Amino acid sequence: MSDTGATSLEGEATEPEATEPEPAAEAVPQEPDPLRDPLVQALEVDLGADLLTSAVERNDVWVRVPAAAWFRAVEVLKTRHDFDYICFLSGIDWKAAPDFASRNERTFDPAPLEEGVAADGLIERGITGGDTRFQVLVRLYSIERRLGITLKADLDSVAPSVQSIVPLYRGADWHEREAWEMFGFDFIGHPGLRHLYLPSEFEGHPMRKDFPLLAREVKPWPGLVDVEPLPGGDDEPEVSEVS
Amino acid sequence: MTVTEHQQSTYIAGQAADARIRFELETEGMTLNLGPQHPATHGTLRIVVRLDGEQVVWADPVCGYMHRGYEKLVEVRKYQQITTLVNRIDWLGHFANEVPFILAVEDLYGVEAPPRAQWIRTIFFEMARIANLGLFLGDMGVQLGALTPVFFAFRDREHVLNLMESATGGRFHPNFDRVGGLKEDLPKGWVDECRTVMKRQRDFCDEMEELLVGNEIFQKRTRGIGVIPRQIGLDYGLSGANIRASGVDWDLRRDSPSPLAWKEVDWKVWTHPDGDAFARYWVRLQEVREATKIVDQLLDGLPSGPIMAKMPARLRVPRGEAWVSTENPLGEMGYYVVSDGGPGGPFRCKIRTPSFNNIHIVPWLLKGVYVPDIITILASLYFILGDIDR
Amino acid sequence: MPAKPQVPGLLKGLGVTFRTMMRPAVTVQYPHVKETPAPRARGVIALKEENCTVCMLCARECPDWCIYIEGHNDLAPPRREGGKPRRSPKLDRFDIDFSLCMYCGICVEVCPFDALFWSPEFEYSEMDIGDLLHEKRRLGEWMTTVPEPPALEAGAEVKKGKK
């Protein structure tokens, strides 16, 4: 279970309430959702222990499974609950983002430890929590039941890898190639992991948080030029900082 | 004449079988590069095609020539700045790109735009559809060789863009959507102007019907070509008119709970059983007509009132995740926005674009197809390069 | 066996093109006849220098970082005698690089002192891209082309005090 106290939910709570430690997110228990709760129950029956956390929030179903049970979970969803439409598959790098917006000079340096950033520098997770740096997520949709589900799995921080779901959904091929290219997730059993967008000799994984965005390094921020101090003025140099 | 499932699979099997036989005869096929500068690809998509005579043995789209790295750029910008960036993804459906992002952020922030803003957003959304699909109706003609339809499309699309410019200031990039409402209200006389333009768009649709849909050569070139069975389409994640042309009755405007004003308007979702290039053209033609009807009804019932909810000057979106997808002109476009509660922009923003999946079916679809049909199929799938490469 | 082409489909197409030939053309001969863009069109940004207090908000909010501002503070006579001399900021340099600008309008909107306006002027293309960097004087000149904001639609709620 995640140690960072994200939404953790045990057992058969009929209506899963999202207890957010932070006051910011609304902690009101959802009213029972007739459409989605049976699905969550059915998943709990099918996946059993593999269903780590699940939440019905913002009229959507979010489920987190361990990386090992990834293929099985997707297979169960496709065969038993006829989720026949693959919306997208992507990844998230939960490392704390260097905070660009609020400070004056937008140089990139390791992020300061702010509130909400756990000890190991991983930022507070979203709805279904998680404990490693990388997470892969897929969103499936069932056309008849007009129902969508987002499946997440934590991947190991050093060598993130997971079973490829191309045998189940042919549409996942390019999504997985993009995730491999951008995040460095290795998809076992993928027909041909090669670069989708970037030139073949490109090293590094751009979407990782520690990959610097060079555009912001090359050009100094025009806002740096502050109103220079008063000639012989008495007060300290005027840094017009409106924040 | 509609193409039954059996007919379609025999056609594909026949084509593929011929391709294989010739392949086994070790006749040295020709590898052809369609693109990245090619008149048939909307932008810079390159398709490496291995031909045997005029038939395709395999095809492999290569994209990335227009990869601008949106998802990375979005992470270093504030919410206000992102709407400008985001409406450049699908540059024909200008306003329709901003809406799902703004809805996702409003969902995270917990604010609800006033009804008048929601109605005007829906009007602009449908006008983006008319402008986008209007161009497709003409463009499909020019891909098949008919020169005149595309000029009609551009001529009548001008009025929709002028309307957008008079209201938002930008013809292609309105940047008019704000978290919590819209930037400004409509200028005087805009509503009547809009009604005349909608009338003109319906005449344009009738012209297209007469010029292309009824034309026997057009039907011969598109019926039974590039047939996508329902299950294969869903497997690849096709959305929008491409999947509705294969008989899937699914439209996010009706099926997903969206705060915009589609519920207050009665309209019909058009589908077609065949799933071939003709069906896709036909479905989009009906969708444009339907969109003009929607806009008319919206204009009649436009509520009055404020245009912007009360918002703080400095927007701080609380921590959380949200996924909102809407029925964009090209298909399902969605944003998965993760906010870390910080002052800056979103922590992560996955942009799900329809053309990415729509083009993913091309290798499967182009097997055993003639060269001229490659262009017909690509034109009928109607992708925009900005969508694929993001 | 291609189906025998029935006549109506093909002839209707010919009918459409013939009808269009008879109707007058819609194209506008640009250099001789000029279309006036809508009053709200975002053509170029005009600067009203008196309003500007060098608060750098627009430079900071611009996504493309294409506004370069330099200013200094002058000493203005104190409001009340014996008080501290007032600091009135003066603008030295206010350049907008229109080759980078993507016309999003955030600077015009975020400016708290209403110093920046949109003008629908669009004929300012240059031979050399360097000249697209409009300095303060040039932005001031555009002020004359800024139209009155158009009246709002019937159902709109006019905000109080909005200019």
Place this chain on the structure above:
Amino acid sequence: MIAALVAVDVTTYGWVTALKVGVVLALIPAGALILGYVFLMKMMSHMQSRLGPMEAGPHGVLQLVFDGIKFLQKEDIFPDRSDRRVFALAPLVVMLSTFLLYIVIPAGPRLVVEDLDTGIFFALAVSSLSVIGILMAGWSSANKFSLMGGLRAAGQLIAYELPLVLAVVGVVIQAGTLSLQGIVGAQAAFDMSFFGLFTIPSIGYFIPQFFGFIIFMIAVQAELTQTPFDMPVAESELVAGFMTEYTGFRFLFFFMGEFGTAFAFGALASTLFLGGWYIPFGFHDGLLGDLQGVIVLFTKIMIVSFFVFWVRFTYPRFREDQLQTFAWKWLIPLSLLNILATAVFKVVF
């Protein structure tokens, strides 16, 4: 005609042919310019609700002239792995076939370069020369797209050569002679009388030979690689088909070849089916007859070309195999039937 005006000493054979060759050489670019300007520039744009070129000269009349000059000063590029001689020769071969077509077309009682008594046979034979030129262009420009354009052109032009010839056979049977001057004369003398009820003064064979006329026009559309049959120059697939690699005056040759042939085929169609330079009233011989013949032929060409270009700007393009099946399975049987019917009528009446 000019020969009659000029002093006697130029009646030697050498001078007359030189004069005729000069006239025909001037006719091809003039024909191409007129057709190009009136139809490709003006009519096409008005059909697409735009004005077309307006700047060059009043109403853009000199547009094609300036285009020509522009092409002349363009750089003459040879693709690097192209076969230079064949690449350079291809446009000339295409121009050759256009040039030879003009020899047999009569524009007045005495205005014909050479009134061969196997006129129409010669014209059709010569018109298939352009296939070789197009193939040479397609193959020699070392570009996959133009190779495909060239091969498609070969397949299409040969497939539509047959209906072209068979459609003409109907006319020849009815006229009884192969020479074009003879056909015009036969049409002049041919006035239809519906069982004595009333007689329509002869305006050519296109009423009795209606199917022949339709097949001929479709075949002409294909010979000129115009839109319902413009696979060889399919802009949206092969960029510009066999002409992709050509620049400068070589492309100008192709352009003139294309519109020159359109002018020539327009003349051929009006001579075979619409009565050529002859109209029932007016002068028929002497200088005025010639003048009137030229004007009448020109208006008939304009009418025929109007239909050809009107179809070109409206229809999408056939796919290669549909195009072939349409020719082999539809046009050729129809034209054979037409010949049979004409023969039967010829014998009965």
